[in-house]
Amino acid sequence: MRATILTVGTEILFGQIVNTNTVFLSRELNAMGFDVMYHHTVGDNAGRLEEIINKSFDECDLIVTTGGLGPTEDDLTKETIAIAMHDELERHEESLKALLAYAERRNWKMTENNYKQVMMPTRATVFSNPEGTAPGFALTEERDGVTKIIISMPGPPREMKPMWENHAVPYLLKLQDSVISYKIIRTFGLGESAMETVLLPLIDAQTDPTIATYAKEGECSLRIASKRKTKEEADAAITEMLEKIKSYIGDYIYSEDNFDMNEVVGRLLLEKNLSISACESCTGGLFSEMLIKVSGISQVFDRGLVTYSNKAKMEELGVKEETLKTYSAESKEVALEMVKGLYEKTGSNICVSSTGVAGPGEFNGIPAGDMWIGISVNGDARVISISTGRDMREWNRLYCALNMFNEIRKICLDLD
Amino acid sequence: MRATILTVGTEILFGQIVNTNTVFLSRELNAMGFDVMYHHTVGDNAGRLEEIINKSFDECDLIVTTGGLGPTEDDLTKETIAIAMHDELERHEESLKALLAYAERRNWKMTENNYKQVMMPTRATVFSNPEGTAPGFALTEERDGVTKIIISMPGPPREMKPMWENHAVPYLLKLQDSVISYKIIRTFGLGESAMETVLLPLIDAQTDPTIATYAKEGECSLRIASKRKTKEEADAAITEMLEKIKSYIGDYIYSEDNFDMNEVVGRLLLEKNLSISACESCTGGLFSEMLIKVSGISQVFDRGLVTYSNKAKMEELGVKEETLKTYSAESKEVALEMVKGLYEKTGSNICVSSTGVAGPGEFNGIPAGDMWIGISVNGDARVISISTGRDMREWNRLYCALNMFNEIRKICLDLD
Numbered sequence: 001m002r003a004t005i006l007t008v009g010t011e012i013l014f015g016q017i018v019n020t021n022t023v024f025l026s027r028e029l030n031a032m033g034f035d036v037m038y039h040h041t042v043g044d045n046a047g048r049l050e051e052i053i054n055k056s057f058d059e060c061d062l063i064v065t066t067g068g069l070g071p072t073e074d075d076l077t078k079e080t081i082a083i084a085m086h087d088e089l090e091r092h093e094e095s096l097k098a099l100l101a102y103a104e105r106r107n108w109k110m111t112e113n114n115y116k117q118v119m120m121p122t123r124a125t126v127f128s129n130p131e132g133t134a135p136g137f138a139l140t141e142e143r144d145g146v147t148k149i150i151i152s153m154p155g156p157p158r159e160m161k162p163m164w165e166n167h168a169v170p171y172l173l174k175l176q177d178s179v180i181s182y183k184i185i186r187t188f189g190l191g192e193s194a195m196e197t198v199l200l201p202l203i204d205a206q207t208d209p210t211i212a213t214y215a216k217e218g219e220c221s222l223r224i225a226s227k228r229k230t231k232e233e234a235d236a237a238i239t240e241m242l243e244k245i246k247s248y249i250g251d252y253i254y255s256e257d258n259f260d261m262n263e264v265v266g267r268l269l270l271e272k273n274l275s276i277s278a279c280e281s282c283t284g285g286l287f288s289e290m291l292i293k294v295s296g297i298s299q300v301f302d303r304g305l306v307t308y309s310n311k312a313k314m315e316e317l318g319v320k321e322e323t324l325k326t327y328s329a330e331s332k333e334v335a336l337e338m339v340k341g342l343y344e345k346t347g348s349n350i351c352v353s354s355t356g357v358a359g360p361g362e363f364n365g366i367p368a369g370d371m372w373i374g375i376s377v378n379g380d381a382r383v384i385s386i387s388t389g390r391d392m393r394e395w396n397r398l399y400c401a402l403n404m405f406n407e408i409r410k411i412c413l414d415l416d
Numbered sequence: 417m418r419a420t421i422l423t424v425g426t427e428i429l430f431g432q433i434v435n436t437n438t439v440f441l442s443r444e445l446n447a448m449g450f451d452v453m454y455h456h457t458v459g460d461n462a463g464r465l466e467e468i469i470n471k472s473f474d475e476c477d478l479i480v481t482t483g484g485l486g487p488t489e490d491d492l493t494k495e496t497i498a499i500a501m502h503d504e505l506e507r508h509e510e511s512l513k514a515l516l517a518y519a520e521r522r523n524w525k526m527t528e529n530n531y532k533q534v535m536m537p538t539r540a541t542v543f544s545n546p547e548g549t550a551p552g553f554a555l556t557e558e559r560d561g562v563t564k565i566i567i568s569m570p571g572p573p574r575e576m577k578p579m580w581e582n583h584a585v586p587y588l589l590k591l592q593d594s595v596i597s598y599k600i601i602r603t604f605g606l607g608e609s610a611m612e613t614v615l616l617p618l619i620d621a622q623t624d625p626t627i628a629t630y631a632k633e634g635e636c637s638l639r640i641a642s643k644r645k646t647k648e649e650a651d652a653a654i655t656e657m658l659e660k661i662k663s664y665i666g667d668y669i670y671s672e673d674n675f676d677m678n679e680v681v682g683r684l685l686l687e688k689n690l691s692i693s694a695c696e697s698c699t700g701g702l703f704s705e706m707l708i709k710v711s712g713i714s715q716v717f718d719r720g721l722v723t724y725s726n727k728a729k730m731e732e733l734g735v736k737e738e739t740l741k742t743y744s745a746e747s748k749e750v751a752l753e754m755v756k757g758l759y760e761k762t763g764s765n766i767c768v769s770s771t772g773v774a775g776p777g778e779f780n781g782i783p784a785g786d787m788w789i790g791i792s793v794n795g796d797a798r799v800i801s802i803s804t805g806r807d808m809r810e811w812n813r814l815y816c817a818l819n820m821f822n823e824i825r826k827i828c829l830d831l832d
Contacts (some may be wrong), residue, residue, distance in 0.1 A: 015443035026428070036429045163670040289702045303721065303728035
């Protein structure tokens, strides 16, 4: 089935907002087997909106809209859809009740224009919105013997995404008479084109499940999707495909459930009750900052030191002045002394250090992207060298921090 | 003049890429006085592409396209535009020379399909692309006595943005017979709606310069744009408007040149040669991580400590166990002891600390968003309380870090 994604909102045409809804919906629709033919964005203008709806239905059977469901005069998505689909609006009592309860919970006074938000097309299947004041809906109409569907949702991603998952997806699946299931696998250490090359035999042979790769800063995701009669069948097909994929690139997979690297490592540390401390030079606090995003991490994270100056490296970690002079602060020798000093100071089961040249430009003859990671496991210390060959400061720092996490992940798995 | 932005690329319809070009071009076109009516995205399909070009010219006089200029069979933007605009392609010798030089510099072999990239519409004004292999172009055609313009550029932002600035903007300005100038002002501490309310007299009266506000995580930007006969006139009008704005919200402005907060503060510290150290609990390294993004900051940044555990707070900073027990780690008393301990340890001119509850949920009866910042200026320490009232962990942490920077900014300005 062919689909169009229609974003409504003048603020998008002004460039005030990045349209992330379209990315989300494109992925979802493609994974469900829809062919997304167009993305359109129009302002809050009834004439243009109606024209684009009718035009889209010439070629597509599904339109998914976001935005323009607010309480103000500008917001006319719903009114225009009702006209285009030959329906009318009436007050939706259930939505009104929900809106009143929402207002009471938040202790705010309803204004007259809030009532506009619970006016719904009479034939609509209404999607409740516990995250906000605007319900969404699905509305169908027969055109030349073909069922045309509009799904209309609010613009804020915080409201749109749960509505999509809890209402729109089940609604579409019921129409489709089949079930889509998918799994996102996260890998580290293998680029997207390298991964595609390795997996080519699987990708070329794919019909169902389908495999798609997505590159993301310094790492790569794989999406395995299957469309079958039942969820059990789809899940079984995905599991089978996952096993095949693992036989090719198993060593690079760090999550089979779409968790971020810091989340995976944080949970491993908590699970195994391993205390951790970090001292950072080139990553400058990024490792610590990512680690504390993990809920409950305070149980095992002792401390992080951003020893940016030589003075701090010496005072905090006992790095020797001679080592700094002989090898420079950006060296494997200093990475090692840093992590040894950190272990002496904290006694943490796992200690990690970073130093090197993030860029821009080389430093003391060391090219940008040459970095070192010190790792200490219960006092047993060693150094890992990284060389990205890229003069991209932010990217190098992130890549170094991800490597720190990945090394700790491997250690945690070995410490069984 | 009305404009449409047309993005070409199947990968966008798959949701594999966030379409940031559209945001960039929308802002640019609006600032230049164009009315952006539509964003469209289509796949690499000649029929649909031609139809949308013709349809867009019904209502608009300018179409800006990105994408589909690559060397492969898929890429047919140029071919389709030539057909729609009743032109033909021919080899563009100057672009061929540039391409050969580009290949030589990078030491790669030209393939046959690379030559496709230097085929250009015969009537086109060609835009060179020093960042890549695909030149862009502008092409015009009279339709019903009106000049219709297509500007076509490659998809990668790294290639598109300099081409836009160096070729497309001058091309459009020459047509417009006027000059646009603009300035972006950054503010902190005033929400978007509060700012609009305060500036309402100016915004309501605006014709030229125009004023637009943009909310960004925890802060707010203002764009002042003017369109005049000469750049001098436009700049003078902007300066005059800026003075008016400053009379309303001068205290909230931290940059008149669109610099980020960390950049502004880092430069102030470097300029005044003030050493700085940080110890972070609730911000967990975010402050240090933002500070080291400033190039050259190692000259003044001594160290950062992420004292996440009570043990680390006591050992690293001499926070008293009694204080932790009596007031809890999330308290103004601990923020103060942290920053005092940091000054004793480092002697940095400016020391800063953070502690508090970022969320999710309250902790020990302290609501999420209640946080404290300790500041020490040459040993003279005090505490600032923050209460966001929002249970949003990442947002609270960022807002706290931005407040740390903003306090330091005010101190630097006072230390004249």
